[in-house]
Amino acid sequence: MNYKLIFNISASLLLARWKQTLVAAIGVTFSITMFITLLSFMTGLNGLLDGLILNRTPHVRIYNEIKPNKNQPVNVSGQYKKSYNFIKSIKATGSRQEIYNSGAVMQSIRSDLRVLGFAPRITAPVLFNTGTIDITGVINGIDVLAESNLFHFNDYIITGAAVDLNNVPNSIILGKGVAEKLLAEPGDVVQVTTSQGGIVPLKVVGFFQSGLQDFDKVQCYASINTTQKLLGKPNNYITDIQVKLKDINLAPAVAKEYSTLFQADTEDIQTANSQFETGSFIRTLISYAVGITLLIVAGFGIYNILNMMIYEKMDSIAILKATGFSGSDVNRVFLVIALSIGFFGGIVGLFFGFLLSNVIDQIPFKTAALPTITTYPVNYDPAFYFIGATFSLVTTYFAGFFPARKASRVDPVIIIRGK
Secondary structure (H helix, E strand, O other): OOHHHHHHHHHHHHHHOHHHHHHHHHHHHHHHHHHHHHHHHHHHHHHHHHHHHHOOOOOEEEEOOOOEOOOOHHHHOHHHOOOOOOOOOOOEOOOOOOOOOHHHHHHHHHOOOOEEEEEEEEEEEEEEEEOOEEEEEEEEEEOHHHHHHHHOHHHHEEEOOOOHHHHOOOEEEEEHHHHHHHOOOOOOEEEEEEOOOOEEEEEEEEEEOOOOHHHHOOEEEEEHHHHHHHHOOOOOOOOEEEEEEOOHHHHHHHHHHHHHHHOOEEEEHHHHOHHHHHHHHHHHHHHHHHHHHHHHHHHHHHHHHHHHHHHHOHHHHHHHHHOOOOHHHHHHHHHHHHHHHHHHHHHHHHHHHHHHHHHHHHOEOOEOOEOOOOEOOOOOOHHHHHHHHHHHHHHHHHHHHHHHHHHHOOOHHHHHHHO
């Protein structure tokens, strides 16, 4: 079998019908271009939307939830031990909100090889005093360095710098919504009333904007030391420990383990944000479905063009078979034609897909809800290009398979008699 001859014959047939060949190649090119562009843009958008929550969410959160005590006095009383006790209006326990023995807990987490890092936090509900009006808010006492490294805290600071919380005593970074309500500017001093009734002045050193309006209307940030002073608590007072793992899939198992080990409440990221994973999966699935549909439509175009080519080249096929070419040789000729269209159309489609994705990546996209985003998000994952190239070859192969098989079965005697 002379492969060089087969390729030469395939090239001659392609060039003889170059307009139809060009139309088929353009169909493949367009399909691959839109497949790459759509998938890159949609997955980039998924990353942006999920990042608004997931980048700010720990893989495992350790805390103490306020809840009624299960061991009520009537239940532990010997007199009523064998009775059924119906208790209403149970009040929450007077137990502390902080994590017990937080220093030892953090040391244990630090030595866990599954842990990428952790950030301690204090959550303090407060009232911001502006004239005769009190505005509800929450001050999060954070370790600035850990919060920036693990949860991209710096990316959401639109005015000032996160490090100012450590450098300026009694300072606070206000959520954008809180700042607008207080008409506060950097350098101003705001009055804060704690849940214990104390009034403390804090200096505004910056603004924070996450892109979630309800969140930005409440949340503010201060250093852990400032928050501990604000609440009148000792240096070991911590209400939350936010853990980032090396493998996010381990979060549910690690959360259960930590709950038992540290006798505290835990929450894993899969439980806290299951709706975002579902939304991301569905959007990505739709992108793949649309892209693959485009490729299949292009495959039908190639199938029709090859079918027409066979009818128009019946005499050429008959001559090939009469001069010694077998049915399998003819089959290979038309498969080479189909794969050539898929290969060259796919290569050009990958190039234009990258080019169009790059154009989208440069389009300005500015919104008050997303201050850190300046252009439309695009994901340049090489896997998309590999999938596009592979699918273009697979689609064109099957598009050419049936016409090639039909051509291989042509009886040259019948064709020559007909001529």
